Amino acid sequence: MKDMYILGIESSCDETSVSIVKNGTEEIATIISSQIDIHKDYGGVVPEIASRHHVKNITIVLEECLQKANMTMNDIDAIAITYGPGLIGSLLIGLEAAKTLSFIYNKPLIPVHHIAGHIYANSLVKELEFPLLAVVVSGGHTELIEMKKHYSFNKLGGTLDDAVGECYDKVARVIGLEYPGGPKLDQLSNEGEDTYKLPIPLNDNSYNFSFSGLKSAVINLAHNEEQRKNELRQADLAKSFQNVIVKSITSKVRKAILERNIKHIIVAGGVAANKALRKGMEDLANELKADLSIPPIKYCTDNAAMIAAAGYYAYLDKRIGDLNLNSKSQDILQ
Ligand code: KG4
Ligand code: ZN
Numbered sequence: 001m002k003d004m005y006i007l008g009i010e011s012s013c014d015e016t017s018v019s020i021v022k023n024g025t026e027e028i029a030t031i032i033s034s035q036i037d038i039h040k041d042y043g044g045v046v047p048e049i050a051s052r053h054h055v056k057n058i059t060i061v062l063e064e065c066l067q068k069a070n071m072t073m074n075d076i077d078a079i080a081i082t083y084g085p086g087l088i089g090s091l092l093i094g095l096e097a098a099k100t101l102s103f104i105y106n107k108p109l110i111p112v113h114h115i116a117g118h119i120y121a122n123s124l125v126k127e128l129e130f131p132l133l134a135v136v137v138s139g140g141h142t143e144l145i146e147m148k149k150h151y152s153f154n155k156l157g158g159t160l161d162d163a164v165g166e167c168y169d170k171v172a173r174v175i176g177l178e179y180p181g182g183p184k185l186d187q188l189s190n191e192g193e194d195t196y197k198l199p200i201p202l203n204d205n206s207y208n209f210s211f212s213g214l215k216s217a218v219i220n221l222a223h224n225e226e227q228r229k230n231e232l233r234q235a236d237l238a239k240s241f242q243n244v245i246v247k248s249i250t251s252k253v254r255k256a257i258l259e260r261n262i263k264h265i266i267v268a269g270g271v272a273a274n275k276a277l278r279k280g281m282e283d284l285a286n287e288l289k290a291d292l293s294i295p296p297i298k299y300c301t302d303n304a305a306m307i308a309a310a311g312y313y314a315y316l317d318k319r320i321g322d323l324n325l326n327s328k329s330q331d332i333l334q
Contacts, residue, residue: 004023004315005020005028006076006309007101008020008080008081008309009058009082010303013302014036014090014302016053017030017031017033017305018061018064018304019303020071021311024120024312026124027305029068030305031065032302033053033057033060035050039179042179044179047089048089058097073105077107079108080310081098082307083095083325084330085114085140099323103323109320110311111325113310113331115333117310118269118306119310121295121299124309129263130264131261132147133146134146134267135253135267136269139269141159141163143158150317151314153334159211160208160210162215165182166211172184185242190235192234193235194239194243196221198214198240206252207255242276243276254284258288264292265291268295271300272295272300273301278294
């Protein structure tokens, strides 16, 4: 098969990104325009503001990406687009751009589920081996997905309430850290000790997670300390919280590796950037002799390279869309 260059577009939340990837594995050029500084003032992403910035940025980011790759649209073989899940207004901007390009340049349009993108970020680093377990940990998702071959997804379990990144961001806010608090809480935990006793959530025999009880436990603890006029040891709380999260995730991953004969574990999504989780997964993979890939930080958070990479495998699986394609704020990965 001749080389295939896929142009990916991602705009599901607050990053406008365009990337060109060769054969699903080789990143040619990626541009990411982040709105973090804009949403920081509000303590979280404001959907309407995010959409407006996508409108402003999308054509600029597209042009910059083509320029960086030293390519034109004529060199592109197909267009991969995040159709969902995500913020509907944000998704629609990327989708309209992708449809327009597909129509004008007569290129196939490939719909990509955002989580498939996070999973396939790993194929930019290492070839996937099956049976594989994808540990998807992001601001919107916490899921264990089993894959027996390319582009075949079987959800073993997931969060029953908050996503792990969401829990990080909310707890970070209680500790007084700026949005997005996840990375800041991760950093602060290095200066602390595990001295606060917090419950390990859903410590059961399922593949599911639950983080809202843990979040409430931290909020209550902070309020109680405040009422008693005790100083809240922020770094210790960060460390204690982080240890519980890592224990909760690794215990369910351990169960999956043992029960499902997993050869390759990949960690995907923004929280894959977390240092303690990376270490916890490395220790577990060493102990159980499974291969482990965790993408470099630049591929962990939202980017279009992962969408273009997933798009290649979706294309091979004949998952081609047309101009009737619509965005979906919620959708199951299948
Ligand atoms: O995958 P992502 O970029 O967006 C979604 O699809 O949700 O993930 C963003 C999430 C945020 O909640 C952010 O706080 C969290 O990933 N995150 C981290 C770290 N870096 C990003 N959480 C904990 N530790 C980190 N180092
Ligand atoms: Zn994401």
